[in-house]
Structures are given as C-alpha cells and as structure tokens.
Amino acid sequence: MLIRLQAIVDDRLCYEQVRELRWQEGVVCPHCGSSLYRRHGHHNSSEHRYRYSCKGCDKYYDDLTGTVFEGHHQPLKVWVLCLYLMGLNLSNRQIAQELGLSESDVHQMTTHLREGVVKKKQPIELTGVVEVDELYVVAGHKGQPKKVQQKGRKARRRRLKRQKRQRH
Numbered sequence: 001m002l003i004r005l006q007a008i009v010d011d012r013l014c015y016e017q018v019r020e021l022r023w024q025e026g027v028v029c030p031h032c033g034s035s036l037y038r039r040h041g042h043h044n045s046s047e048h049r050y051r052y053s054c055k056g057c058d059k060y061y062d063d064l065t066g067t068v069f070e071g072h073h074q075p076l077k078v079w080v081l082c083l084y085l086m087g088l089n090l091s092n093r094q095i096a097q098e099l100g101l102s103e104s105d106v107h108q109m110t111t112h113l114r115e116g117v118v119k120k121k122q123p124i125e126l127t128g129v130v131e132v133d134e135l136y137v138v139a140g141h142k143g144q145p146k147k148v149q150q151k152g153r154k155a156r157r158r159r160l161k162r163q164k165r166q167r168h
C-alpha cells in the first residue's frame with residue numbers, strides 16, 4: 001500500500017456521493033414515500049450527514065436511512081472506497097489490503113454492495129396481526145384408540161412487526 005486511501009478521502013465528498021447515488025430523483029421519505037421534506041440539521045455521526053423531516057408522515061430520516069451504509073461499524077468513507085475499488089475490478093483480497101481490513105469483512109461489504117446501495121424493498125407486505133390457532137390433539141383413551149379427542153384449543157396471537165414499505 002503506497003498511499004493510505006482512507007487518509008486522503010474527504011468525509012464531506014463521501015456524503016455528497018451518497019446523496020447523488022440515492023437521491024437521484026430527489027429526496028424521498030423512506031417511510032412513506034413523500035417527497036415533501038424540510039432539512040433538519042445533521043446526524044450525530046457527521047455534520048455532512050443531512051437529516052430530513054418528512055412533511056407527509058412527520059418522521060425523520062437522513063442520507064443513510066435505508067441504505068447498506070447504515071448500521072455497520074465501518075465509516076462511510078470505507079464503504080465508498082470499497083465501492084470505488086470494486087469499480088476497478090479489484091479482488092476482495094486486494095481491496096482488503098488497500099483498506100486495511102480483513103478479507104471476510106470485505107467479502108461481506110462487497111456482497112452487500114452488489115445487492116444495491118438502497119436496500120431492497122420487501123416483496124411481500126406483512127402488516128397487522130396474524131392469528132395462529134393451535135390445536136392440541138391427544139390420542140383417545142382405552143377402548144377407543146382410533147378416536148381422537150380434542151383436548152384444548154388455544155389461540156395465540158403473534159404480531160409480525162414488519163414495517164410497511166412502499167414500492168416505487
């Protein structure tokens with residue numbers, strides 16, 4: 001490694017790149033799909049990570065909400081550099097060397113990045129309450145081995161908490 005790539009990459013430019021990538025058709029709320037928003041300061045992690053307040057659903061989101069860059073321990077510049085090096089057709093091993101990471105970390109990152117920067121929408125929308133009835137059935141007593149007795153019926157509610165996601 002001749003040059004420490006991470007040292008010469010600017011945080012501000014990384015966020016500009018991400019905004020260009022994900023807001024190609026303008027800023028859109030990842031919760032409700034509304035394009036009406038107001039800027040609302042920045043995220044704690046960086047002054048260049050803009051926050052938005054949605055006028056449609058009143059929720060907040062930022063430049064990384066709903067992207068693969070969110071919720072991972074690597075800083076954004078590492079992801080952006082990884083993306084850049086992938087574009088140069090470097091192998092995972094080479095990228096790992098350039099960025100000073102383990103090959104398995106890079107493998108995970110490149111796998112995520114190949115799936116797209118913005119997380120895939122859930123193909124099936126699961127909302128509300130799904131009821132599961134459980135039927136307890138025991139074998140019949142003496143003399144009636146084939147008769148099946150219904151011992152008890154218990155209804156259990158299971159909440160499937162899945163965020164309702166909107167398809168574009």
Ligand SMILES: [Zn+2]
Nearest residue numbers: 029032054057
């Ligand atoms: Zn919204």
